Amino acid sequence: MQNRTVAEVMTWEVVQARPDTPAKELARLLDVHRISGLPVVDGDDKVMGVVSRTDLPALPGDRPGGPAAWPPHPVPRRPAGPRAADGATTAGDVMTTPAVTVHPEHRVADAARLMQRRHVDRLPVVDEEDRLIGITTRRDLLRVFLRPDEQILVEVVGEVLGRALDVPPDEVRVSVRDGLVTLRGTLAHEDDIPAAIGLTWRVDGVVGVVSRLVAREGDNGGPYGEPLRRTRE
Incomplete structure (x- = not known):
């Protein structure tokens, strides 16, 4: 596909x-x-x-x-x-x-x-x-191209956040609408934020990623503390 x-x-x-x-x-x-x-x-x-x-x-x-x-x-x-x-x-x-x-x-x-x-x-x-x-x-x-939003959500939560990044279930909220994934919550390290965005992009059916993630280190997680919306050319 x-x-x-x-x-x-x-x-x-x-x-x-x-x-x-x-x-x-x-x-x-x-x-x-x-x-x-x-x-x-x-x-x-x-x-x-x-x-x-x-x-x-x-x-x-x-x-x-x-x-x-x-x-x-x-x-x-x-x-x-x-x-x-x-x-x-x-x-x-x-x-x-x-x-x-x-x-x-x-x-x-x-x-x-x-x-x-x-x-x-x-x-x-x-x-x-x-x-x-x-x-x-x-x-x-x-x-x-699109998969059902429910399937995308399950994969982002289970494979990206759970298996790949070992994020506790209550740390990040995930929502999906028409293939656009929004990530909200706190990750342990600033470097985990671009990793979460990049891995989410690899999920089949994702057309965009909105990041509202912050790092636990520091006051706002650096540049990644601001809402970020990305789509690929």
């Missing part, structure tokens, strides 16, 4: 738009194909950005409460793109850019972690010249 690639799970036929595609046509494409976002490409099929349903302005007849993408972090946008002939809003106006992309040879595990870190629901797949060749969604990746 860990060695499966994006090429094995991606969709090769991609619904896409040009920067001058009007917002009304974007909404129609999303509705007809029952998707929540699509890539925007230039004349060479190079990915310029991504449009999500939540990027679109309200249109006459829109129904509230439609599908929405994961709320993204604020990201820079390009200057307003080319307008449609009637001056309407276009994909170039509303797209999020730069797009977060992956290559087909990337591991599913790494793509899932990138998706988690960048808070996106889809990743355009590009070739070595950044031309669009496919797309993969959060659902595609996590269906393959």
